Amino acid sequence: MGAIDISGIKKAFSVFDTEPELIYLDSASTALVPRCVSGRVFDYLRYQHANSGRGQYRLAESATRLVRDARSAAARFIGAESADTLAFCSSATEGINMVASGWLSERLKPGQNVVISAAEHHANLLPWQKVCKQASAQLRVVDLNAHGQVDLNHLKALVDDNTVLLAMSQVSNVLGVINDVSAWAAIAHKVGARLLVDASQAVAHVPASVASWACDFYVFSGHKLYAGPGCAVLYVCKAAQTEFKPTRLGGGIVTEVDWQQASFIQGIEVYEAGSPNIAAIVALHAAIDFIDSIGWQKILEHERVLISYLLGKLNSLDFVQPLLSWDISASDVGVGENTKAELPVLISFTCQGLHSHDLASLLNAENIALRAGLHCAQPLHKQLNVSNSSRVSLGLYNNKEDMDLFIKALSRAYELLAVVNEPVGMVNE
Numbered sequence: 001m002g003a004i005d006i007s008g009i010k011k012a013f014s015v016f017d018t019e020p021e022l023i024y025l026d027s028a029s030t031a032l033v034p035r036c037v038s039g040r041v042f043d044y045l046r047y048q049h050a051n052s053g054r055g056q057y058r059l060a061e062s063a064t065r066l067v068r069d070a071r072s073a074a075a076r077f078i079g080a081e082s083a084d085t086l087a088f089c090s091s092a093t094e095g096i097n098m099v100a101s102g103w104l105s106e107r108l109k110p111g112q113n114v115v116i117s118a119a120e121h122h123a124n125l126l127p128w129q130k131v132c133k134q135a136s137a138q139l140r141v142v143d144l145n146a147h148g149q150v151d152l153n154h155l156k157a158l159v160d161d162n163t164v165l166l167a168m169s170q171v172s173n174v175l176g177v178i179n180d181v182s183a184w185a186a187i188a189h190k191v192g193a194r195l196l197v198d199a200s201q202a203v204a205h206v207p208a209s210v211a212s213w214a215c216d217f218y219v220f221s222g223h224k225l226y227a228g229p230g231c232a233v234l235y236v237c238k239a240a241q242t243e244f245k246p247t248r249l250g251g252g253i254v255t256e257v258d259w260q261q262a263s264f265i266q267g268i269e270v271y272e273a274g275s276p277n278i279a280a281i282v283a284l285h286a287a288i289d290f291i292d293s294i295g296w297q298k299i300l301e302h303e304r305v306l307i308s309y310l311l312g313k314l315n316s317l318d319f320v321q322p323l324l325s326w327d328i329s330a331s332d333v334g335v336g337e338n339t340k341a342e343l344p345v346l347i348s349f350t351c352q353g354l355h356s357h358d359l360a361s362l363l364n365a366e367n368i369a370l371r372a373g374l375h376c377a378q379p380l381h382k383q384l385n386v387s388n389s390s391r392v393s394l395g396l397y398n399n400k401e402d403m404d405l406f407i408k409a410l411s412r413a414y415e416l417l418a419v420v421n422e423p424v425g426m427v428n429e
């Protein structure tokens with residue numbers, strides 16, 4: 001694929017052929033799929049489909065190669081030491097559950113603890129909750145600092161010799177701030193704990209370097225990276241693989257089986273029993289090629305310009321209360337200090353007198369798609385003392401015009417509902 005020009009990138013997404021007015025601000029839920037990805041999947045299904053890892057004939061061998069090449073591409077993309085540290089699964093949720101039942105539940109003892117942050121999505125909370133309860137272990141929750149990042153001092157205070165795992169999202173799906181993963185790894189490894197990074201919201205916005213960050217587990221879903229649904233990546237460092245049991249058992253993962261027992265293959269494919277979702281794996285590979293063809297530098301610049309523009313506009317609306325306040329002039333890019341206000345990759349906010357669901361319905365009438373409610377992060381909303389929020393999350397296809405139209409529609413919605421919600425008798429005064 002040749003280099004892609006980001007300014008005309010909307011044309012690369014076929015949904016805009018049929019929905020030219022669509023302003024899609026929900027990429028944190030799922031990113032739209034570029035035509036080069038859907039086209040590659042279509043071609044695979046039409047001309048190349050066979051099962052992988054099972055057949056000796058030409059089509060099956062080619063399917064095996066497609067999976068192998070996708071694994072290598074994904075390993076390079078996230079900076080893994082080698083392709084045999086990456087297992088394909090169906091979603092980040094499945095990957096996290098695999099680690100909870102195949103790794104954590106095998107070792108967690110009464111009195112030990114798992115540490116998460118206050119900003120976790122339910123997918124990176126409920127599996128740990130369950131295993132901790134079963135083992136009579138503690139689930140400890142780290143506070144966030146004023147910038148919405150994990151508070152490293154509190155993290156250091158919570159982690160002790162009984163900590164088995166730190167499981168935290170690199171970027172919260174509500175607050176959008178980027179955290180310093182390598183600082184977490186250092187804290188975890190000092191006490192012999194392992195680190196799982198939920199990169200669901202980071203993978204499309206932060207170039208990954210899992211080996212140099214020293215993650216033990218790193219997980220993301222392809223659909224947040226322009227690949228469409230059905231394929232996720234679970235990185236498991238070599239050392240953790242020796243401790244991690246496969247949770248899904250079946251075809252393709254054994255060396256020998258008899259009626260009462262089985263012995264298993266060595267290596268990452270032991271976590272991939274059953275026929276893989278090759279179409280989704282092909283899509284992930286195509287999405288990685290798409291990102292590569294644009295280049296991280298242009299992506300980061302594009303997103304930085306857009307998010308600062310949007311923050312500036314939102315800051316000027318006095319009826320909008322962002323869940324985190326941002327002084328754009330003081331913001332900086334780059335992670336590591338835990339003291340700087342780095343730009344977020346998405347923004348959640350409340351509007352005075354306006355429920356997020358009402359706002360989302362009004363915006364929908366203007367072809368604007370944004371997320372409303374609790375974003376699968378109820379405990380964080382409770383902690384922030386907000387009953388619900390609206391979330392704008394950006395993708396490569398967004399531009400300043402989208403931001404302007406969104407801000408105008410937001411102001412109109414507020415004016416409309418402010419009048420409706422005004423106490424009776426006040427309207428004509």
Ligand SMILES: Cc1ncc(COP(=O)(O)O)c(C=O)c1O
Binds near residue numbers: 028029091123173
């Ligand atoms: C931070 C975070 N973690 C985990 C998930 C779960 O991802 P999936 O639904 O693809 O399994 C999401 C989804 O929005 C998320 O935002």
